[in-house]
Amino acid sequence: MKEQKTKDLKIYNTLSGTKEYFTPIHDDHVGMYVCGPTLYSEPHMGNMRTFINFDLVYRYLLHLGYKVKYVRNITDAGHITNSAGEQEDSIGEAARLEQLQPLEIVYKYNVRFQNLQKTYNLLPPTIEPTATGHIQEQIEIIEKIMENGFAYEVNGSVYFDVQTYQKSFNYGSLSGRKVEELENETRDLNAQGEKRFFADFALWKKANDNDMQIWRSPWGDGNPGWHIECTAMSTKYLGETFDIHGGGLDLKFPHHEDEIAQSCGSSGKTPAKFWMHANMLNVNGKKMSKSLGNFFLPQEIVEGSTALFDKAYTPNVLRLFMMQAHYRSTLDLTQDALNASEKGLTRLTEAMETLKNMAVSEKSSIDVISLVNSFYDAMNDDFNAPILVAKLFDAVKKINLIRDGKDSISKEDQKLLFTEMSGFILDVLGLTFESDHKDNRLNPVMELVLELRQQAREKKDWTTSDLIRDGLKKSGISVKDGKDKTSWQ
């Protein structure tokens, strides 16, 4: 089934602005590069959304049977943020604030980031290369660009020469910008500094006196420009051209545009066939961002320690919530929406339990094949996870109807449906079916308490049974009387 589904995958390509059928460059091998975090602080939930979305992409490609090489970089070298070199680099600034060395900062936040990946059930990329580990590769790419005449040195710094580049290539092809219009768009025209042209960007920046990270180069001591690390590392691990390049929408311009320029300027080739951009996570309609201060830390949400939410949510809830919106749409993070996903997750989980232990019939009254096909069709349409989730809930409704005897399912169909639903829920969406009852000491106690209540109920001693129920309620445990047995949560 998967083989015939593989060729139907369509991906929205930012380069063309349309959905295109996806065919890997090398048979069933896929090369994917995604821009990772700059580790000057703990990644917030907005950052996580992008990583979760590309985790979905990675997981579905694997599910289809592709062999995927997934490279996601760690930016551990700070970059001077404007061309005049006035602002401190982000990592250096954090290092000063926390009175640590830059690599201590990076290491500290990398440990947290790795933990977050486990918490949110992100599959580890094939490689997570660091910028500081690839300074030499970056220098070599810069030298190639200079050899090709698309860069120039000024006073120990090297800049990409956009005007010369324009004669052979088209700067702005990804973001749909035109160089001649860019000048009018630029808000700050005073930041030209040493550059020949306002749109030129730094490939290498001469060290300042207060720089905490400095490397040697043919042009003297300094540090690499903002965009060159991605070009160096994607080239090293995936080659000059590879299948998919992903990142947050806010990196489209100038970061990804400059990556394309650097690749074309060095190898003459556009690096990726498909460019994918994940949209932003919003809070009250505004992009979650560090500078606005409207961010939640992924760990805080799980711990229930955010000021805006009055309770904790599991990583599963957050994942399902994000999967209910398409990766190219903005998504508003609200407590109501999280509550909705939380309830939905319970329903989905319980239906899977029902399906697993379901009584089967001779024949099916439902069309399992077309149900399963709808899962693939959803994901093949540019990874449309919200449609997939909707189809899964359609299946949930069927499962419940079968359980109630209003529909029936054959043994083969039951097995197929369970396998496919499990595959999509666990492997593709990355959810887990962990039990809520993790406390091994509490479990036997609750069993005992509920047994006592059951005995009271059998004696019609409602006073005692309600006393137990209400008492548990006060400690946050709700009792659910099912048809056969009583459960708790």
Add this chain to the structure above:
RNA sequence: GGUCUCGUGGCCGAGUGGCUUAGGCACCGGUCUGCAAAACCGGUUACAGCGGUUCGAAUCCGCUCGAGACCUCCA
């Protein structure tokens, strides 16, 4: 100021020319239950406004209003 995107029912959020009642949650009705909750089934509510194209538009075009993103570090 420039470029671009979006505006769907109480909330989140799919859909992009003609039955999608998308889906989740909430709400209402029912089943179940000692009661309540839970669970399950069923149901209601929409396409920012105005105009145009079309046999037909939430979907295409124009205008108005509103929101957001990028142009500076950003996932």
